[in-house]
Amino acid sequence: MxxxxxxxxxxxxxxxxxxxxxxxxxxxxxxxxxxxxxxxxxxxxxxxxxxxxxxxxxxxxxxxxxxxxxxxxxxxxxxxxxxxxxxxxxxxxxxxxxxxxxxxxxxxxxxxxxxxxxxxxxxxxxxxxxxxxxxxxxxxxxxxRIHDVLSMVIGSQPQYIHQVGEFLKESGLIIKNIEVAKMADDEERQLLEITVQFPPNTSRVQILNKLVSLPGVYRVEHRQG
Incomplete structure (x- = not known):
């Protein structure tokens, strides 16, 4: 017992x-x-x-x-x-x-x-x-394994692409791929699609808000792929 x-x-x-x-x-x-x-x-x-x-x-x-x-x-x-x-x-x-x-x-x-x-x-x-x-x-x-895709409408001048790339690197993001396409109805703007990897504990909202405030950046969309 x-x-x-x-x-x-x-x-x-x-x-x-x-x-x-x-x-x-x-x-x-x-x-x-x-x-x-x-x-x-x-x-x-x-x-x-x-x-x-x-x-x-x-x-x-x-x-x-x-x-x-x-x-x-x-x-x-x-x-x-x-x-x-x-x-x-x-x-x-x-x-x-x-x-x-x-x-x-x-x-x-x-x-x-x-x-x-x-x-x-x-x-x-x-x-x-x-x-x-x-x-x-x-x-x-x-x-x-998760990649984030940033789709942006920016000015057609080369310095705007360089500016975006430098900002992403300074923010700690790893750039996996960059695609650029012209807009048929607007020669002064172009489409920029960047595949990135966010570091842990990074605020995506904060990064997007800063991106859209950069000179020459007109629109930013985000999706995960």
Whole structure:
């Protein structure tokens, strides 16, 4: 039979491990200014799973029942929380990572509640590695794959193209390609299309506002390709 100290240790460990993962999710959702499963939700899920495992083990010792019966319902029951964390915005689906973190936090809670301290702790470390380290790597790779296209109407004089190019370089943008075309109905203006890569944490709006204020720049349009 489980002792009181053992029960306290298991539940306290579930709070610690679930909270560590919840803090990472909380940081993400504070950044994008929305609400989803964060710090408290992950703690509640982990503690609930640990408690279910402790109860299952207690029932097994007390009544010789199936030790996995109560705990098994956690894995299937966590699905309703995961579904609530997933949001669809047009063609985009958000929240899959948070739903997966809720599911794995429930499994960590079961491990902690079952007394598998090494498995629970190592599982938490691996989850944080996937969310923090691999998440940063994924953002870096995604950022490098995305190119921004700036379409501009500028004066036909050569110095205007040079002026735009110098401004983009000074702003830290990497120029990938430049295309220039004449306007059939206006010989004093030309179309300029530049494919660039923005550095991280650069305000696109600020760059566009400065571009359109340059002499000889009449219009600036932006799209991602």
């Amino acid at each position: 489980l002792t009181e100290k053992e029960i306290i240790l298991r539940l306290a460990l579930s709070v610690l491990l679930g909270g560590m993962i919840g803090l990472e999710r909380e940081r993400l959702y504070v950044t994008i200014r929305t609400y989803s499963a964060g710090f408290r939700t992950h703690i509640l899920v982990c503690v609930g799973a640990a408690l279910a495992m402790v109860v299952s083990e207690g029932l097994h010792y007390e009544f010789k029942g199936d030790a996995a019966r109560v705990a098994a319902q956690v894995v299937s029951g966590i699905g309703f929380l995961g579904a609530g964390a997933i949001l669809r915005e047009g063609p985009l689906v958000r929240g899959l990572t948070t739903a997966a973190s809720l599911w794995v936090v429930a499994c960590i809670g079961l491990a902690a509640g079952g007394g598998f301290y090494l498995a629970a702790t190592l599982g938490t470390v691996l989850v944080l590695f996937a969310l923090v380290i691999l998440g940063a790597l994924e953002d870096y790779v995604r950022q490098r």
